[in-house]
Amino acid sequence: MGFFDKIKSGLTKTKENMTNRLNSVIASFTGENEEFFDEMEELLITSDVGGEASMEAVDQLREVVKKRGLRGADEVRGALKEILVSMLEQNDGLHLTTKPSVILVVGVNGVGKTTTIGKLAMSLGREGKKVLLAAGDTFRAAAAEQLSIWAGRAGAEFVRHEEGSDPAAVVFDSIAAAKARGCDVIIVDTAGRLHNKSNLMNELNKISRVIDRELPEASRETLLVLDATTGQNGLMQAEEFKKFAGLTGIVLTKLDGTAKGGIVFAISNRLGVPVKYVGVGEQADDLIPFDPDEFAEALLS
Ligand SMILES: Nc1nc2c(ncn2[C@@H]2O[C@H](COP(=O)(O)OP(=O)(O)OP(=O)(O)O)[C@@H](O)[C@H]2O)c(=O)[nH]1
Ligand SMILES: [Mg+2]
Structure with missing residues (x-):
């Protein structure tokens, strides 16, 4: 199994919950709409993203949607992914250069x-x-x-x-x-x-x-x-x-x-x-x- 598949199978419970909810909120997106952003924020908070981080993510999403004039679900999914990735610290692995x-x-x-x-x-x-x-x-x-x-x-x-x-x-x-x-x-x-x-x-x-x-x-x-x-x-x-x-x-x-x-x-x-x-x-x-x-x-x- 590749890393991606392992992550996915390890995330089964999260996917059944967070991913399904994300997909249903994303599917409801038809362009700038406060209700959409409110639902997204609530979803993130209840998925343990935390109040502060959820608010920041949704603020960024609102801005990107407006700036790029996004209208469709796939567009907003892509934008959300970019924002989520940018919230995570990059991982360059373990630094183990000396012996020992x-x-x-x-x-x-x-x-x-x-x-x-x-x-x-x-x-x-x-x-x-x-x-x-x-x-x-x-x-x-x-x-x-x-x-x-x-x-x-x-x-x-x-x-x-x-x-x-x-x-x-x-x-x-x-x-x-x-x-x-x-x-x-x-x-x-x-x-x-x-x-x-x-x-x-x-x-x-x-x-x-x-x-x-x-x-x-x-x-x-x-x-x-x-x-x-x-x-x-x-x-x-x-x-x-x-x-x-x-x-x-x-x-x-x-x-x-x-x-x-x-x-x-x-x-x-x-x-x-x-x-x-x-x-x-x-x-x-x-x-x-x-x-x-x-x-x-x-x-x-
Ligand atoms: N499902 C699951 N169980 C895990 C995972 N990592 C550890 N466990 C289980 O969690 C339990 C506690 O793991 P330990 O490694 O003993 O935890 P510890 O931090 O060393 O605990 P102490 O020595 O008591 O401080 C064990 O039953 C592990 O098998 C994981 O990623 N997933
Ligand atoms: Mg131990």
Whole structure:
């Protein structure tokens, strides 16, 4: 299955809801008409695009319709697609140029961090990279178990300490092991206890300082994993993490489980951080590099 088909099948619920409604509003378009714009705005808001972003999108659409004198449904669909794409941050993928590079994966509990790491390890492994998984979630022994299963599947190196030990020490040892074993990429799993517990942010800071000290020149990605089904709530978490952890990208998981794919636009609008991957299932190849153009196309087709 190509990326476009995977996006489309991952978006089944969203398509049944948002796409169908979009198509029926678009079909009602016969030229400049306030009712049309009102319906479009309401549709976007109820699809999780967010109030501010929806209003901006509809303002732009109104302007384009007027300026180009658009009359037909296909014309307005094309214009809407352009606007939606322009709202999304461009995604130029992961920057992993040094050996080793580091991917730090953060997010609240249950969003899909460990699963995403497993999928990433598989995909980087397929590109021929030697990957090391660092079990920085020492909060529960089961977290390291889960990660070790993925490491086995992906043929990745794996470093863990005992339950309750210091995650920064796991990262320290992982870096030493990655250097010794000639690994290309270290992916660090972290605990996901609630963001309003300042100890989580302190822990992330400490991990970050160890990476700065031990690998000052290394390429580093800090990916925030967000669960698409939590909608606007996820955005508040994201702002907190952005403040404390300096994000380079978002991984939006469980897009297969929501009818409100519009959350992708709200993320770009509110955070200005690119969505780098979307998760559309629990299997190894259910992680798709995000492409704004294909995403908008899938929503509108
Ligand atoms: N449908 C679907 N399920 C997913 C996706 N990504 C992860 N999951 C499921 O979500 C659940 C939680 O995933 P984990 O990877 O354990 O989440 P986590 O963030 O590591 O959780 P903690 O370690 O408890 O903080 C698991 O049942 C995963 O299989 C996805 O893209 N789609
Ligand atoms: Mg986990």
